[in-house]
Amino acid sequence: MSSGEVKLIGAWASPFVMRPRVALNLKSVPYEFLQETFGSKSELLLKSNPVHKKIPVLLHADKPVCESNIIVEYIDETWSSSGPSILPSHPYDRAMARFWAAYIDEKWFVALRNFLKAEGEEDKKAVIAQMEEGNALLEKAFIDCSKGKPFFNGDNIGYLDISLGSFLAWLRVTELAASHKLLDEAKTPSLCKWAELFCNDPAVKPVMPETAKLAEFAKKIFAKPQA
């Protein structure tokens, strides 16, 4: 069931693409990374994800799997006997992990993205307030889920660590742009500690974009058009 060639269509800067890459690394699954060119979509992408036309797309023995969190679950279930479990084992913990992952994508990340697009001090202030509220929720979620261990998933990186951790590079770029710490040791001490551990994990380090490179890229894509 786990045999067959594995390819991942993605781009280095995308936090969503980073998720399956970390998962594949955790499971020691070799794969071919097919980098999309920014600004255009390949034939293969359009054919493999005709509904959304978005990355990441996992191709396993030529069968496509789309949507980053769905791909992570697929990887966990397909290579279940390899490496640690990515989803927690207890149904309640799994429900918690899925709940917070949905919150991160639907609320928390939207605030982060709004900050990068915000114009004017008032707008920026409002978004920062939103983000800090979200971070406070996630700090508590971390304490509840980790139960004293280093990661949301316990001793090892798991689904929720990957879900939030994939945004860390973008978070740093936003902090630089705002000259304002969003993950603050005083307000979110557990999350700060977790972030460092996550970034240094061997499954994560090779696929986490460098902050400086990402900041340059952000400037390019969020640049205002010349009048």
Next chain:
Amino acid sequence: MEEREEVKLLGVWYSPYAIRPKIALHLKSVEYDYVEEDLFGSKSELLLKSNPVHKKVPVLIHNSKPVCESLNIVEYIDETWNSSGQSILPSHPHDRALARFWSAFVDNKWFPALKLATITKSEDAKAKSMEEVEEGLLQLEDAFVSISKGKSFFGGEAIGFMDICLGSFLVLLKAMEELKGEKLLDESKTPSLCQWGGEFLSDETVKNVVPEIKKVAEFLRELEVRAQSAASRS
């Protein structure tokens, strides 16, 4: 482990999202207490305490531990009562990924377009959203044909995750059709989905769980009246 299970479901009678865990609990023959939230009144203490982040129904409370978000709850029910009744999620990882993909499509793209088409005052926005809804139905038709492989449901012989996800909207769709006098699910465009819809609503389990179309249509009419009188007051 023979301890008495305490299962409570907080919901609202007409909500498609609240219907989902109901169907799942019935498929697994799980006994539960149903608590109806006051739609037009204020949210109960229990709801606010159990879902402080979103303050929305449905919420499943199992032995005092809350689980939120309808599809999350359905997966939780499937995993917790896994030796009871049929499996709700498919067994093969690729089929599971497909079920999750299409249910995310329904919740994040298709239904929001339908909702927007219903509430927007702009004719342009309405037309654009309805186009999205119709395109979505065509995509779902193709998905159904490919996934069901000739069987009655997305889940095959029996109702599964994707059936519950999309099926939970059927009564609302039919009520809207009744109200507007226009067909949303059209046999000429999406014949397989229409047939599936009929099978789903006549299923023994579903039949006893979903609200009556007439009641939902009346409720939608009431909502419209409330919206209009609020608008004329402003």
